[in-house]
Structure formats: structure tokens, C-alpha cells
Amino acid sequence: MSDMAGGEEAAADGSAARWGRRAWELLERVRARAPLVQCITNFVSMDLMANALLAAGASPAMVHSLCEIDDFTPRADALCVNLGTLSDGWLPSMRAAVAAAARSSRPWILDPVAVSASEFRMEACLGLVALWPTVIRGNPSEIIALSSACRVRDSKGVDSFHESPDAVESAKSLAQSSGAIVAVSGATDFITDGQIVVAAQNGVAMMQKITATGCAVTALIAAFVAVEPSNPLEATSCALSIFGLAGELGMEMANGPASLRVHMIDSLHGLHEHTVASRVKISLVS
Numbered sequence: 001m002s003d004m005a006g007g008e009e010a011a012a013d014g015s016a017a018r019w020g021r022r023a024w025e026l027l028e029r030v031r032a033r034a035p036l037v038q039c040i041t042n043f044v045s046m047d048l049m050a051n052a053l054l055a056a057g058a059s060p061a062m063v064h065s066l067c068e069i070d071d072f073t074p075r076a077d078a079l080c081v082n083l084g085t086l087s088d089g090w091l092p093s094m095r096a097a098v099a100a101a102a103r104s105s106r107p108w109i110l111d112p113v114a115v116s117a118s119e120f121r122m123e124a125c126l127g128l129v130a131l132w133p134t135v136i137r138g139n140p141s142e143i144i145a146l147s148s149a150c151r152v153r154d155s156k157g158v159d160s161f162h163e164s165p166d167a168v169e170s171a172k173s174l175a176q177s178s179g180a181i182v183a184v185s186g187a188t189d190f191i192t193d194g195q196i197v198v199a200a201q202n203g204v205a206m207m208q209k210i211t212a213t214g215c216a217v218t219a220l221i222a223a224f225v226a227v228e229p230s231n232p233l234e235a236t237s238c239a240l241s242i243f244g245l246a247g248e249l250g251m252e253m254a255n256g257p258a259s260l261r262v263h264m265i266d267s268l269h270g271l272h273e274h275t276v277a278s279r280v281k282i283s284l285v286s
């Protein structure tokens with residue numbers, strides 16, 4: 001079956017089994033091709049993000065110096081830009097890397113961490129959104145704030161104060177205005193191109209108690225989009241589901257957030273076809 005045929009099959013027939021096969025197909029492709037994912041990310045997330053990418057079979061590179069962008073970014077298969085510990089010194093690197101990725105027709109993914117924390121962050125984020133990200137992935141509060149492009153008084157930190165269904169309309173509107181696929185994480189992850197909405201229902205609540213799981217899944221989305229650039233909606237849905245499944249399997253061995261972090265990475269590394277095919281829970285919402 002061709003890559004495109006697999007994509008059309010999953011979109012046309014939303015059955016869990018077909019999505020399970022699609023998720024396995026894309027995970028296998030990540031393992032076979034080991035896409036190089038350049039991450040300009042926050043200090044908190046660097047370790048978990050790099051290890052999650054490695055466990056999935058991708059190749060991480062935390063390269064953020066402006067002096068290296070022109071040489072390095074064209075060689076990366078995808079770029080992940082994360083605003084978590086944004087500083088004025090890093091913003092030019094982010095913009096330059098996005099421009100270099102665009103010149104090389106590489107996908108780039110934006111994680112608008114705590115976008116409403118400050119006017120500086122919101123302005124920086126809106127400037128990046130205008131540069132045509134392939135995918136934007138955030139928690140519900142971030143997507144709601146970014147979509148309305150104004151500061152939300154009761155949510156200024158990195159954690160979400162909303163549930164993911166609250167953010168679906170904001171995600172659709174942000175997808176329409178930005179041209180990006182928009183993903184909202186939560187108990188159910190929602191993924192939309194502004195018209196179609198897909199739900200991915202894998203994961204465990206304890207994942208929220210490990211800092212940077214959201215950042216890590218954004219980088220995993222970059223790896224999946226790198227191997228399926230023609231269908232970022234499906235690649236994003238599969239990456240979210242696979243990461244959630246690793247969390248479910250990890251939770252079977254964990255005693256709390258610290259051991260879940262370890263077992264989740266082990267589970268991501270050890271995923272088998274049967275487990276993915278039978279446990280991935282993706283469906284078409286509308």
C-alpha cells in the first residue's frame with residue numbers, strides 16, 4: 001500500500017483498527033528513517049524531549065545558537081520551536097530557524113508554552129504564528145489564549161486551567177486563521193485543520209504531573225510530520241496517540257510521576273505492532 005493510500009484510508013474510515021494500523025505504519029517509518037529533529041526548546045524540557053525522540057527512533061538535536069542556524073537547520077528533517085523559557089536573545093534564533101526551515105521546505109512545529117504569561121511572549125508567539133507553522137500544539141489554556149490573541153487573566157503559567165473540549169472551537173478558529181494543524185492536549189487530545197476534528201484518547205492523567213510531557217509530545221509530532229509531511233493532521237493524531245499509549249503502558253509499572261517518566265520512555269521504545277494496532281484510540285469527531 002502506498003503512503004498516500006494509507007492516509008486516505010485512515011481519514012475516510014475512522015475505525016480504531018484502521019487508525020491503529022496507520023499509527024504503527026508511521027512509528028515504523030520514524031524508526032526506519034530516524035528523522036533529525038532540531039529543537040529550540042526550553043531548559044526544563046531538553047532532557048525529556050531528547051529522550052522521548054530517541055525512544056521513538058528519531059534523532060534529536062538541541063541546536064539554538066543563531067550562529068549555527070544557516071548551516072544546521074537545512075539539514076534537519078523538522079524543526080520544533082518551544083517558547084517555554086523564552087528570552088529576547090533566543091527569539092532571533094527561532095525566527096531565523098523558521099525561515100531556514102521554510103526555505104528548505106521542512107515542516108516546523110510550534111509549542112506556545114504559557115503564551116499568556118506576558119505581553120512579550122504573546123507578541124513573540126503571534127509573530128511566529130504568522131510565519132506559517134505546520135502544526136501548533138498546546139494545552140487548552142494556551143490554545144484558547146492564542147486563538148483569541150489576548151491575555152487571559154486567570155491563566156498565566158505553564159499549566160492548563162481548562163479542559164480540552166473547552167478549546168476545540170478555539171483550535172478550529174486558530175487553524176483557520178494560521179493555516180496550521182492545531183492540536184489541543186488533554187484527557188482527550190483534539191486535532192484539527194479548521195474543518196475536520198480528530199480525537200486521540202490514549203494517555204493517563206499522571207502524565208500532567210511530569211513536567212514537559214507536553215513539550216516532548218510536540219517534538220514527537222515533529223518527528224511524525226517529518227516522515228509524513230503530506231498529511232500533518234494524521235501524523236499529529238498518531239504521534240499524540242502513540243505518546244499517550246506509552247504513558248498507559250508505563251503507568252502499569254509506575255508508582256508515581258518519577259517512575260512513570262522512566263517507564264513511559266521504556267514503553268515508547270518497546271512498542272510492538274500488536275499493542276499499537278489494538279490500543280491506539282483515534283476517531284473522527286466531525
Ligand SMILES: Nc1ncnc2c1ncn2[C@@H]1O[C@H](COP(=O)(O)OP(=O)(O)OP(=O)(O)O)[C@@H](O)[C@H]1O
Pocket residue numbers: 113138139140158159160185186187188189202203204205206207208210211212213214215216217240243244
Ligand atoms: N487528563 C489526562 N488524561 C490522559 N492524558 C493526559 C491528560 N492530560 C494530559 N494528558 C497527556 O499528557 C501529555 C501532556 O499534555 P498537557 O496538556 O499536560 O501538556 P502541557 O500542559 O503543554 O505540558 P508541559 O507544559 O508540562 O509540557 C499529552 O500527551 C496529553 O495527551
Ligand SMILES: Cc1ncsc1CCO
Pocket residue numbers: 042044045084085113158211212215
Ligand atoms: C515549568 C516550565 N517553565 C517554563 S517551561 C516549563 C516546562 C513545561 O512547559
Ligand SMILES: [Mg+2]
Pocket residue numbers: 111113114138139158214215
Ligand atoms: Mg506545554
